[in-house]
Amino acid sequence: MTALIYCPFPNEECAFEIGRELIEEGLVACINVGGGIRSLFKWQDRIDEGSEVAAILKTNAKLIDAAIARLEHLHPYESPAILGWHCDAAGSATQAWLGGLRPAD
DSSP states (O other), X not given: OEEEXXXXXXXXXXXXXXXXXXXXXXXXXXXXXXXXXXXXXXXXXXXXXXXXXXXEEEEEGGGHHHHHHHHHHHOSSSSOOOEEEEOSOOOHHHHHHXXXXXXXX
């Protein structure tokens, strides 16, 4: 089964740097980084806003917990918003691609 992870990053460079590390470690197969987004959020009892980039990372369901834990460790934010979910449907080529992921030794 395939899985996706959503996470905002402070900028594209940071997203690609962390994405590359996760790919090299065999925890994800791909990261798609979208253009700038504006975020409005409540953090430490105050409402704040900022500019970020959004990323979707592709993995398989067996690795999602390990990928999220590693992403949390690598992410520069004190408490990054990381959301992961299992996908009910995916193309057969995508399933084969993500199903072949193996964590690096």
